[in-house]
Amino acid sequence: MFDEIRARGGTITVICPFVVDYLSRRTANADLVDARHPGYSDRAAAESARVEAGG
Template identity: 75%
Template sequence: MGSEGQGRAAEHLVDNTEQGRFELYRGDDLVGWLFYTHLKPNRYALLHTEVEPTHQHQGVAGAMVARVLDEIRTRGGTVTAICPFVVDYLSRTEGYADLIDPRHPGYSDRATAEAARANNRR
C-alpha cells in the first residue's frame, strides 16, 4: 500500500442551501466555501470563494471550485462567474467552458471581476 492520500482527510462537498453556499470539508473540518445564488431556470451565480486561514495555500479553493463545477454539471446547470477566483479558474482550466451560461456568462477575466467587486463595496 502506497503513501498516496495519507495525511489528508477525505474531501466532500456539501450544498448548504440555507446559507447559499457550497462547503468543502476535509474529514469533519470545514475548510472552504463558495457563496452562490441559484437562479432560474438552473443557473448558479458563483459569487465569492473563501478558505479557512489555517487551510490557505493548500489547494483548497481550486479543489472546491472543481467540485462545485462538477456538481453543477451533474445537475444540468450553468454558471455565471462573478467571483474573481472562479473567473480566473475558468480562464486557466479546460473542461468547463460548456458550463458558462451563454446569456449571462459573468466576467471574462479576474481584473474585471475584482474591479467590479471593488466598485460594489463603495
C-alpha cells in the first residue's frame, strides 16, 4: 500500500490509530505523511479523537 502511494507521488493524513502506531515504529514511510495535514502523531491522540467522534 505505501509503495503504491509513493509511486503515485501521494501523501497520507494519519487518522487511524493502528496506522499511527505502525508509522511510529517504521521511519521508512515517514516521507509519505502530508506535511500540511499530518493527522495524529501518536496512537493515544488518534484513539481519543475516535472515541470523541463516537467511533
